[in-house]
Amino acid sequence: MQLYDTLRDRKATLDIPHDRPLTLYVCGVTPYDTTHVGHMHTYLVFDVLIRYLRFNGAEVQYCQNVTDVDDPLFERATRDGVAWDELARRETAQFVADCDALNLLRPNYFPKASEEIPAMLPIIERLIAAGHAYARNGGVYYRVKSFPGYGAMARMSYDELLATANERGNDPEDPNKEDPLDFVLWKPGAPGEPHWPSPWGDGRPGWHIECTTMSTRYLGDQIDIHGGGRDLIFPHHPSEIAQTEAYTGRHPFVRFWMHGGLLWLDGEKMSKSLGNMVFVRDALKQHSADALRWYLLSSPYREDLHYDRAAPAAAEHSVARLRAALRAASGPEPAFDASKARAAFLGALDDDLQTPLALALLGGLASDVLDAASAGRNVHEAQTALREIAGVMGFWVATD
16 A cells, blocks of 8 residues: 655555554544534544555554643633533543544544643653753753754744744743743643643643653554644644654654645634634534545545535435445346456555545446446445445445
């Protein structure tokens, strides 16, 4: 299978291991305002990837975290006058329900950052001891200049890296920093916010160290595939690389970095901060789960998708034809051969998960089955192949 690796900026061959599980870590949601279809676009891509890898005989160990220790969550809890952990539990439950409704495979591991903090402390201590981090006034910072090539994935100059980090929560004016780009591993507790004990005083972890801790704890020092949305290309994922490789001594930390495109709505990126969201639970009141899945997988996974509220309705036609093809009665005439269509479908997924082409081939096979059934041909084996590849795409109709 060929997969595009963001760090290498090219496609490369993913060899499926047969002597161990293939490991996949996907950065999860910060549980407030869940679940919008922008979230779901990312997780659907990796759902299809997992299904296809397992179809090809891989034992996939999948970890998806919950970032329930983060500024936006605390800010929303304060705004709404609700306890932060109550908000996190409620929104995480909504996220899980939405994923189940769209037939997403559940991860093998679903750790919450709030429950992993004791495991973060020794990692931070080791980074300090190795000179990659420093403690100042109750906080701990990662020294980016200690890691050559920091931010290489983003392909930006230092000034561009700093500007992007600042847009995404970095405080360049923090007087405790040696370098404005140094990032937080541990921050002192603020009034009214949750905090935990540490060797540097009560506080809470930075965002990046949470994922390093959870990925290494559940999947090991080296991961086959690490994924998330395109917005994580900087600073989150380069920061994970820097601190994880400095901590474990393993290089590379990740064999393939996969990033899905973002969803846009009304000319702006769909995001919780902007509030321009279409929630999955609302979309499912108007469209079937299979139609919403079909639509969200109908564009190349690495490209942004401008969400069209009417488009899932158009996908219902494709889902209906798929259902009709699976239920069509066979006739007595010679059998219809679906082997070439099946092979082409698998070839599309083999080439960097080309879901738009795979859907076109799936829809074409459904139409051919309907035509063959109408002509009185035996379509039983073709329906078996059609159900098989529809299952790889995760459609509920494949389980009818």
